[in-house]
Amino acid sequence: MAGAALAGAAPAGAASWTPVAPGVTYRQYDVSAAAGVARVHVLDVDLADSRVRLGLLYPGKVASRAALSSMADAQRAVAGVNGDFFNVSETQHPGVPVTGASVGPAIAEGRELKSAVLNGQRFGPALPRGTSTRAVLGVGADGRARLDTLSLDGTVTAAPGQLKLAGLNQYALPENSVGAFTPDWGSASRKRATCGTDTSRGAPCSTRTYEVTVRDDRVVAVSTAPGSGGVAEGTTVLVGREAGAQQLKVLKVGDRVTVRYGLTSGSRTAYRFAIGGQPLLSGGQPLAGLDTRTSAVRTAVGIGDGGRRVFLLALDGGTAYRKGLTIAEVAAALRNLGATEGFGLDGGGSSTLVSRPTGSTRVDVRNHPSDGVERSVANGIGVFTP
Incomplete structure (x- = not known):
């Protein structure tokens, strides 16, 4: 069931977290799921630390794509994950160029970049009941992460x-x-x-x-x-x-x-950063109707401690692990980490998690993208420290 703990899931306080930067740690671990063993890569981000913030990684234009690692390095992020679902193909419209633009709203440094397409025009898995493409994960002036609609x-x-x-x-x-x-x-x-x-x-x-x-x-x-x-x-x-x-x-x-x-x-919050996706958890409970059958490589975000703590999660797409998790299992994995709110992002070949090794000024890709190489994506969530 969606709310059940995954076998082998690691608690957020486990000792094998590796420091990335002040207020940011990384770890990987394996979980046993319906389709087999999945490898999880996670960043634990302490937003209660005033030196840490989240921001939108993007190529500088809405209708453009780039590899997550190149966006992170260009914007000097210490870590990050890929972001929203996007206009990735146009097989139904021969001759119409792919735009690469994301599905949901986006805000970067307080700049409102775009609004959401209608549900019927989105890319990605089916939305949970009662949600829409207007859903965002955002951070306001108070520095706390929250789920909202724009x-x-x-x-x-x-x-x-x-x-x-x-x-x-x-x-x-x-x-x-x-x-x-x-x-x-x-x-x-x-x-x-x-x-x-x-x-x-x-x-x-x-x-x-x-x-x-x-x-x-x-x-x-x-x-x-x-x-x-x-x-x-x-x-x-x-x-x-x-x-x-x-x-x-x-x-x-x-x-x-x-x-x-x-x-x-919806909450009348002024956001400095916001990105689109699909809600998974609310008040510590999985949303009704989360898929329990289709396993895949996925990326997601968990929010804990009243918005002061964020978990950025991406599954490994390596051959041994690429069956992945169902969306319901991802929600359970986020809850096992300590999240009360959960948010799904683009998956499959897009799933990527990056962070800087100690002493480096450039990020490394921590998971194995299922395409074998990084996919160019519309945007991502960046972690920034001084």
Whole structure:
């Protein structure tokens, strides 16, 4: 069952933790699970230590990917794990470029990078009942980690009236909506944002689209098709599909347009860092409906001690261990470590955990990625110390 302790699971206080940096330790251990023995790699992060913080690792643009180790070294993190599920393939849409953008919301250093796609457009295993792609793990100004939801609150105001924004730097927009793309998006094609439906990621791309480029609060260009290429500083590109496209068509070059947006949290917390994924544990109990049948290599985060302690967990993808754990078993492993809240991240070939060896300024990959090499991923969770 989901809440049962895994055979061979190691307690968080076991003596074999290895120091990585002040407030950060690492260990690995084996657990016996339904599919066989799995090897677990864990970072124990003490957020009660004022020298330690979590932050978003990402390549600098939402629609981009990079290896976790290279992002950690570039941002001078001492450790980390891979992050959110992301737009990894487009077999249903031949000719439509993969964006590499993540599913859920993302905040880096207080900067709101993106909002969440709808549940029907997500990549990854089925969400637990009652949860959505708006779920995040975040850290606010109080330095404590918590699970929350982040929703987009945005508008486009022009002389004809006001439109509601339904997307911010997303690889998929809801039907009949308008979304905004900023310089944080990158240079990837925006066409993918008009593909699929609210309930089917693989549905055809919309044939009714419109794009409006706004610079310094003025319309400077319009197009009947979503474009590509980087969005310049001071510029926002609005993309509409179906009814949203019709709403944008009233805007002409030279019109004054004001675009406003922000991410609002369910707890009204202002986050310095947030990343998307799927909730697994709440109040020390596994969420209803966690999968108990499919075993795989996985990455997850546990929160303990009222948000002052975080466990970053990634399974080993080596040949002897790659059957992995079910999602329910991952929840149990987090609880065995001392977590009361749990959060699932991307797994399979994406699962990676890195940390710096003693005396080094660069991280090493601690687990064996199941692809044999590191996969380029959309983002990750970084651990930072002075």
